[in-house]
Amino acid sequence: MINKSVRKRNLFYILFTLALIGVMGFSYLSEKSPVVGCKWWGFSDKTPKYYAYPEKVVVKPWRGQHHVFAIFMVPGAYLNDRQFTFNVQGEQTYCGILSYEGTTEAEGVSAKPGYYLMKGLLNTRIALWVISQGKGGELKQPTNWKVGYYSKIK
DSSP, rough: OOHHHHHHHHHHHHHHHHHHHHHHHHHHHSSSSSSSSSOSSSSTTTSEEEEEEEEEEEGGGGGTTTTTEEEEEEEEEEEEEEEEEEETTSSOOOEEEEEEEEEEETHHHHHHEEEEEEEEOOOHHHHHHHEEEETTTHHHOGGGEEEEEEEEEO
């Protein structure tokens, strides 16, 4: 009889400790700032601005780093803003970095003639935070992602 109550108490302590560690770990990770802050450089006030939405969005944060991204197609005569934005409606705007993917094909998306492809990488931590808030569907909406670009001919 005593052995059973000791086991129950030990099980309770173990579960309580694991829950506490989980809450503290999540709190620590959610308070860290994103790797990329939103910098509004790249555009001058006099430059006409244009925006592109992604051709493809991939959301697979459980596969690790670099598995939450969007593929953007930007006209070849234009320069991009070197970052993209992801908006959670009614909340915050997050930014991520862009990497050049070429003028042919990337992640199953073929560039139209005269265009180049950019891959926008969203921090996995941000994606997991959005999903944990119950807004994971917004990650898959192309209208929530955008990249700015402007003419390189002045």
